Amino acid sequence: xxxxPHMIDAMNVHLRxxxxxxxxxxxxxxxxxxxxxxxxxADTPRITPERLRWWTDARFGMFIHYGPVTLTGEELSWxxxxxxxxxxxxGPIPVEVYDNLYKKFNPADFKAxxxxxxxxxxxxxxxxxxxxxxxxxxxxDSKVDGYNIMATxxxxxxxxxxxxxxxxxxxxxxxxxxxxxxxxxxxxxERNAAYLTRMQGELREVLSRYGKIDLLWFDYDGGKAVYDQxxxxxxxxxxxxxxxxxxxxxLSTQENEAMLNSNADYxxxxxxxxxxxDQRSWxxxxxxxxxxxxxxxxxxxSASEVIGILARVTGGDGNLLLDVGPMPDGRxxxxxxxxxxxxxxxxxxxxxxxxxxxxxxxxxxxxxATTRKGRTVYVHILKWxxxxxxxxxxxxxxxxxxxxxxxxxxxxxTQSGIEISVDPSQRDGSDTVVVLSLxxxxxxxxxxxxxxxxKKTSAAVNVTDQ
Numbered sequence: 137x138x139x140x141p142h143m144i145d146a147m148n149v150h151l152r153x154x155x156x157x158x159x160x161x162x163x164x165x166x167x168x169x170x171x172x173x174x175x176x177x178a179d180t181p182r183i184t185p186e187r188l189r190w191w192t193d194a195r196f197g198m199f200i201h202y203g204p205v206t207l208t209g210e211e212l213s214w215x216x217x218x219x220x221x222x223x224x225x226x227g228p229i230p231v232e233v234y235d236n237l238y239k240k241f242n243p244a245d246f247k248a249x250x251x252x253x254x255x256x257x258x259x260x261x262x263x264x265x266x267x268x269x270x271x272x273x274x275x276x277d278s279k280v281d282g283y284n285i286m287a288t289x290x291x292x293x294x295x296x297x298x299x300x301x302x303x304x305x306x307x308x309x310x311x312x313x314x315x316x317x318x319x320x321x322x323x324x325x326e327r328n329a330a331y332l333t334r335m336q337g338e339l340r341e342v343l344s345r346y347g348k349i350d351l352l353w354f355d356y357d358g359g360k361a362v363y364d365q366x367x368x369x370x371x372x373x374x375x376x377x378x379x380x381x382x383x384x385x386x387l388s389t390q391e392n393e394a395m396l397n398s399n400a401d402y403x404x405x406x407x408x409x410x411x412x413x414d415q416r417s418w419x420x421x422x423x424x425x426x427x428x429x430x431x432x433x434x435x436x437x438s439a440s441e442v443i444g445i446l447a448r449v450t451g452g453d454g455n456l457l458l459d460v461g462p463m464p465d466g467r468x469x470x471x472x473x474x475x476x477x478x479x480x481x482x483x484x485x486x487x488x489x490x491x492x493x494x495x496x497x498x499x500x501x502x503x504x505a506t507t508r509k510g511r512t513v514y515v516h517i518l519k520w521x522x523x524x525x526x527x528x529x530x531x532x533x534x535x536x537x538x539x540x541x542x543x544x545x546x547x548x549x550t551q552s553g554i555e556i557s558v559d560p561s562q563r564d565g566s567d568t569v570v571v572l573s574l575x576x577x578x579x580x581x582x583x584x585x586x587x588x589x590x591k592k593t594s595a596a597v598n599v600t601d602q
Contacts, residue, residue: 180581195491256305263308489540493514503520514571526554
């Protein structure tokens with residue numbers, strides 16, 4: 137992960153009287169004039185391009201990995217045995233078995249409105265469906281390749297139905313589209329040009345049949361990127377001029393996953409929380425379970441884990457695209473629905489600390505994340521270091537503090553930092569959100585790291601990450 141450096145050098149410190157807040161109302165105390173902080177040249181958060189603003193404001197989306205392989209409970213595409221030495225898959229399911237699963241694929245209980253309702257209830261603002269994964273199976277009624285959803289017993293355009301439901305529920309719509317096809321014998325061979333004609337034909341279909349598509353999510357597999365990128369990007373932007381595109385069409389065997397060229401809008405850390413980066417847009421993609429598709433009796437993340445991940449991702453100035461894998465019958469597993477409903481309940485109370493915010497002014501740790509907008513900072517306390525949380529001081533005066541849920545807290549600002557204390561009975565078991573009001577625009581403050589907390593014991597000095 138590439139992060140641009142942020143530096144701040146505090147100088148000319150003037151003593152500041154403490155601020156004490158003992159209720160959910162703002163209680164103001166007299167301060168000496170805010171200390172002047174001279175900073176070395178540093179980057180403040182990049183202004184988000186207007187075309188990307190809806191996406192960065194959304195912060196939370198649903199990824200949907202689906203296809204005939206759900207009949208086996210194995211991972212999408214990667215469970216297929218290899219039939220092309222230029223491709224990396226070496227899965228346990230024989231090719232002749234995998235490629236014929238579609239003949240039994242009948243998600244008769246699928247209702248697009250159920251999927252979009254789950255996403256909306258969870259507080260997600262956009263969805264991204266795997267219209268074509270690396271195995272080459274197409275979830276729409278394609279005229280380019282007969283290996284598609286219409287050849288199954290289900291025989292309905294799942295992609296089209298989801299597009300209608302997403303718009304009805306006010307969700308932005310995105311397609312995952314694999315430029316690779318591990319089933320196609322021409323791919324990455326001397327006949328690759330013939331493959332590209334088909335691939336671009338598929339892309340033309342999925343971007344021209346379903347109205348406005350807000351986002352396109354390409355993938356890569358570590359092999360050579362032989363996708364006629366210039367022409368492919370041109371095709372995408374001709375069909376959908378306002379579309380947002382990730383960076384994976386350009387990724388190959390040697391490139392860093394965080395690279396961005398002029399055609400790509402954001403990069404995509406996978407199954408991990410990206411490092412703080414407020415100069416370039418990014419999105420963590422992560423599974424609710426343990427694989428990219430439904431798995432029977434899978435271990436899934438708790439609501440508290442999802443909330444913590446979302447807070448840390450947003451605190452790092454990124455988006456979270458959380459994956460669900462619907463079951464073979466077309467329903468999202470009830471266990472997953474329950475987790476997402478719990479997340480949605482938290483978002484109803486705390487969503488203002490996520491939506492429309494930027495990361496910082498403190499860089500996230502495993503236990504603390506902060507988000508900001510205007511003159512407001514939201515402190516997400518995921519793990520309490522002790523009875524008091526101390527944050528490094530910033531070049532602004534705290535003029536008010538409260539708990540977002542309306543509970544009781546104590547907060548004070550001194551020359552050494554900002555101290556926050558919340559009675560255990562007032563803490564949220566997943567994420568306690570403290571709202572700090574400042575006397576200046578917090579977006580003008582470069583992000584600061586939170587140093588480890590030093591705890592002295594009789595035996596040693598223990599360093600713990602806040």
